Amino acid sequence: MICCIRTPHPSLVAAWLETPALRGRPLILGGLAHERGSVTTASIQARTQGVVEGMSLNQAQQFAPDATFQPVDEEATARVRQSLLLTLHHFTPDVAAGEVPGCAFLRLDRLVLRWPDRAQLLVAISHALDVAIHVRPAIGVASSMFVSKIAAERATAGAPVAVEPEQTRAYLARLPIDVLPLDDDLREYLELLGLKTIGRLQAISRPAFRRQFGLKALDIYDLALGTDRRRLRAWRPAVRIEASEPLEPPVDNTEALQFIARALAEQVSASLLSQGLGTRAIRITLNQESAPALVVEARFAYPVTTAGELFDGIRPRLLRASITAPLERITLRAGRLEPAYVRQPGLLVRRDGFKESIADAVARLQEEYGPSLVQRAEVRRDAAPLPDHRILWKPA
Amino acid sequence: MSDHLQQAITVLQTRFGSAAPRPAAPPCPVRPSGIPELDALTGIGGWPVGRLSLLAGPRGSGKRTLAQRSIAVASREGPVAYIDFPSRLDPEFLNRFNARLDHLLVVRPKSLREGMASVRVLARAGVDMICIDLSRTGSAGLDAELPHLLHRAAEAECTLLLVYDADADDAIRYYASLILSFRRSAWVFRRNGDLEGLQVDATVVKNRLAPPGLKKQWIVPYPIP
Numbered sequence: 001m002i003c004c005i006r007t008p009h010p011s012l013v014a015a016w017l018e019t020p021a022l023r024g025r026p027l028i029l030g031g032l033a034h035e036r037g038s039v040t041t042a043s044i045q046a047r048t049q050g051v052v053e054g055m056s057l058n059q060a061q062q063f064a065p066d067a068t069f070q071p072v073d074e075e076a077t078a079r080v081r082q083s084l085l086l087t088l089h090h091f092t093p094d095v096a097a098g099e100v101p102g103c104a105f106l107r108l109d110r111l112v113l114r115w116p117d118r119a120q121l122l123v124a125i126s127h128a129l130d131v132a133i134h135v136r137p138a139i140g141v142a143s144s145m146f147v148s149k150i151a152a153e154r155a156t157a158g159a160p161v162a163v164e165p166e167q168t169r170a171y172l173a174r175l176p177i178d179v180l181p182l183d184d185d186l187r188e189y190l191e192l193l194g195l196k197t198i199g200r201l202q203a204i205s206r207p208a209f210r211r212q213f214g215l216k217a218l219d220i221y222d223l224a225l226g227t228d229r230r231r232l233r234a235w236r237p238a239v240r241i242e243a244s245e246p247l248e249p250p251v252d253n254t255e256a257l258q259f260i261a262r263a264l265a266e267q268v269s270a271s272l273l274s275q276g277l278g279t280r281a282i283r284i285t286l287n288q289e290s291a292p293a294l295v296v297e298a299r300f301a302y303p304v305t306t307a308g309e310l311f312d313g314i315r316p317r318l319l320r321a322s323i324t325a326p327l328e329r330i331t332l333r334a335g336r337l338e339p340a341y342v343r344q345p346g347l348l349v350r351r352d353g354f355k356e357s358i359a360d361a362v363a364r365l366q367e368e369y370g371p372s373l374v375q376r377a378e379v380r381r382d383a384a385p386l387p388d389h390r391i392l393w394k395p396a
Numbered sequence: 397m398s399d400h401l402q403q404a405i406t407v408l409q410t411r412f413g414s415a416a417p418r419p420a421a422p423p424c425p426v427r428p429s430g431i432p433e434l435d436a437l438t439g440i441g442g443w444p445v446g447r448l449s450l451l452a453g454p455r456g457s458g459k460r461t462l463a464q465r466s467i468a469v470a471s472r473e474g475p476v477a478y479i480d481f482p483s484r485l486d487p488e489f490l491n492r493f494n495a496r497l498d499h500l501l502v503v504r505p506k507s508l509r510e511g512m513a514s515v516r517v518l519a520r521a522g523v524d525m526i527c528i529d530l531s532r533t534g535s536a537g538l539d540a541e542l543p544h545l546l547h548r549a550a551e552a553e554c555t556l557l558l559v560y561d562a563d564a565d566d567a568i569r570y571y572a573s574l575i576l577s578f579r580r581s582a583w584v585f586r587r588n589g590d591l592e593g594l595q596v597d598a599t600v601v602k603n604r605l606a607p608p609g610l611k612k613q614w615i616v617p618y619p620i621p
Contacts (some may be wrong), residue, residue, distance in 0.1 A: 301520070304534035358475055362501065369510050375502045377487035391487050396501055 001109060001165075002232065004148035005125065006138040006155075007084060007102040009041035013133050014076035019133075026067035027049075033061040033069040037212060040072050041101075061199070078135055085133040085235050096232045105145055107232055122160045142169055144228035150179055168226035172201030186213065198224045205359075239275060241334040243267035244344040250289045250326030254319060256329065261318055262311050262333045269307035272332075278303025278340035280360075282314060286321060287329040296321050299364045303338040324363055362396045399579040401557065412610045420564055427525060427555050430469030432461065432613040433614050437598060440607025442563050443525070443557065444573055446550040447604075448542070452560045453578030458596040458616040460484060462578075463527050463559045468495035470525040470555070477501040479511050512541040519545075519554040526554060539567030546571055575602040579588070584615055593617040 008031075009011060016023050026046035039060050042051045050063040057069065059327040081097075084103060088095045094107035106125075108118070115121035122302050124140050139160035140151025147168055151161040164173045175198050177190055195201055201224045204212075209221045222229065243264040251257055261284075272279060280303055286294040298313035337396070362374050374396040383389040425515055426442035429435055435442045443449050451459040468490040470476045478485050487497060501518065505511035510527065515526055520603050526549075528536070558564075558572070569575060577599045584592045593615040600610045 135620070301517070356600060358501075358518070358521045358523065361517045364515055365503075365517055369505070373503060373510065375504065375512065377485075377500065377502055378498055379487050379491050379497065393502075 001141055001143060002104040002145050002148045003108050004140045004152035005088065005104045006152040007135045009101050010080040011072045011077040011117060012041055012043055013135050014073055014080045015070055017134060018076060018226045022068060026064045028060050028067045029072050030065065031057050031071050033057055083132050083212045086237055087128050090256050091238055093234060094232060094300050097235050105232055111294050142224060145230055145232065146228035147226050158360065169202060171355065172224060172226055172294045173202055177201060180223055182220060186217060205283050239337055241268055244329060246329050246332040247327050252326040256317060258315060260330055261314055264330065265310040265314060266307040268332050268334050269305060269310055272305045276340055278332035279338045280336040280338060282310060283333045284317060284337055285331040286323065286327050288325040289328050291325040294321055299367060301364065303340050366395065402482055404595065426433035427470055428433040431465065433612055437600060438574060438610045438612050439603060439610065443555045444605055446553050447556050448546055448556045448573035448617060449574040450558045450560060450564055450568060451576050452564050457578035457580045458580045459595060460529065460559055461616055463537045463557050464489055466557065467525060467527050468493035470558055471495045471499040474524040475499050477503060477518045477526045479505065479515060479526060481505065481511060481530045481534050484529060501564045506538055512545060515545055516548045519552045522552065523554055527557040527559065529538055529559045539565060542571045566574055572602065573604040577601045591618050
């Protein structure tokens with residue numbers, strides 16, 4: 001079973017978290033009333049006065065003169081979106097962000113053992129979101145993403161709607177065809193034929209539907225029967241793996257620096273191992289006492305996890321770095337994280353189960369031996385007939 | 397091969413193992429050089445994939461022209477690299493053969509170590525053909541690098557061409573699957589006295605994939621088209 005969670009637009013939630021007094025009042029986001037621009041989203045109170053998304057702000061003010069206008073706080077919105085998905089991720093890793101902002105999907109199948117009573121689970125989810133973003137969501141449960149989304153649209157904060165698999169067809173039958181993702185032509189065609197509800201659509205046989213509307217429209221027919229072939233694309237929380245060490249007193253000895261870097265590499269390696277990840281780039285930040293910080297990057301051909309391999313990449317960069325003052329802090333940050341298991345033993349598969357892109361290979365060579373090692377040539381036909389003018393060499 | 401002979405070989409291989417009678421040279425995938433005469437000369441229809449081909453001969457014998465033309469042809473199919481030790485690559489020449497310069501990576505190493513590391517990394521990353529243009533003086537230590545290089549090229553199915561300005565050392569000759577030796581035989585003039593081109597003799601000195609010893613003559617046109 002799939003559960004669809006619907007909350008108001010994340011930018012609205014962010015605005016409410018910033019100013020709780022705006023709850024329950026008409027609020028329009030997208031810009032100030034006098035600005036040129038359009039409405040990104042509006043609270044339910046503003047919508048009841050006729051404001052819709054995409055309307056110009058000027059027009060929105062005429063519809064809702066007492067509304068509060070605010071620009072969208074992108075950072076806060078991203079935080080709310082992240083918080084929503086992270087809260088759901090605590091229940092199950094089978095979480096996906098929906099296409100509509102503020103909408104998310106969960107697969108409930110693996111939660112049956114821990115939450116045998118589905119009603120309790122839905123209450124727990126609702127409570128967790130209330131704690132995290134101070135919003136009680138509308139929840140729909142059904143056998144597919146499409147049906148659960150429709151159920152959530154018809155649910156309210158305290159009353160989830162659950163559609164059991166055997167009821168799906170009957171549940172959809174009474175709904176208008178507008179709930180289906182129809183293009184204009186197909187909608188017009190269906191209306192001309194007098195097919196205004198999904199039930200009328202379901203009454204047509206599949207071969208007849210295909211004959212009449214073509215192969216492409218069969219997806220719509222399947223949705224009308226409650227079959228949604230889309231896969232739930234799992235969302236993964238962002239991972240930041242970093243190890244840092246203040247150096248007190250400041251260090252100006254390369255031996256000591258290597259020793260500390262090795263210890264940090266072991267910390268990073270332990271974090272990577274615990275999450276089954278490998279890194280393909282380590283960013284080394286060296287904070288100098290009375291000079292600007294140095295940032296050096298070590299790239300790897302494949303996802304590296306062990307401390308030894310990490311340090312093999314870090315050490316030559318440290319020794320080559322042009323350090324001009326004693327160091328106050330050293331930080332290692334793992335970037336380009338990938339699952340560590342992609343690297344297979346060479347005995348089992350051809351090569352080592354892993355391929356580096358040419359752009360990565362070139363970047364690694366240039367980092368190791370200088371940017372002028374690998375170049376590309378360009379012939380300029382309009383230049384003077386001298387080789388130096390006609391051929392332009394530039395780092396690849 | 398007739399069916400009866402094939403059956404006999406299969407019976408022997410079943411009884412005595414796969415090392416019993418087998419074809420002298422297993423079929424090898426090839427990349428065309430862009431010159432039909434040269435493809436015929438190799439005996440397999442082009443440069444062998446995953447192996448090293450050596451183009452040896454004195455300066456001015458046309459081997460670099462040939463290698464650059466092969467690179468131009470290969471660049472139309474996919475990424476290629478030219479390891480340019482003596483800095484002699486001419487992109488305008490490649491352009492005349494409709495090379496895709498956006499597919500060409502030119503590596504200009506300062507030492508043999510840098511050059512060989514570049515070949516290994518690029519071969520692994522999926523470059524189709526790599527031409528190593530080696531100067532006469534900078535080849536010390538190449539024999540130690542070649543085994544690693546060939547292993548990588550074979551794994552990555554990358555064609556390696558080595559252009560060498562003199563007769564190659566024994567180690568390089570050992571690792572090469574195909575050795576073409578070039579000699580300049582004559583300048584060719586038209587009746588009106590204009591230079592038509594350079595006549596080049598090419599000999600297959602070694603060939604692990606087809607019978608060696610084939611010879612061919614062709615004219616490298618001047619000025620180069």
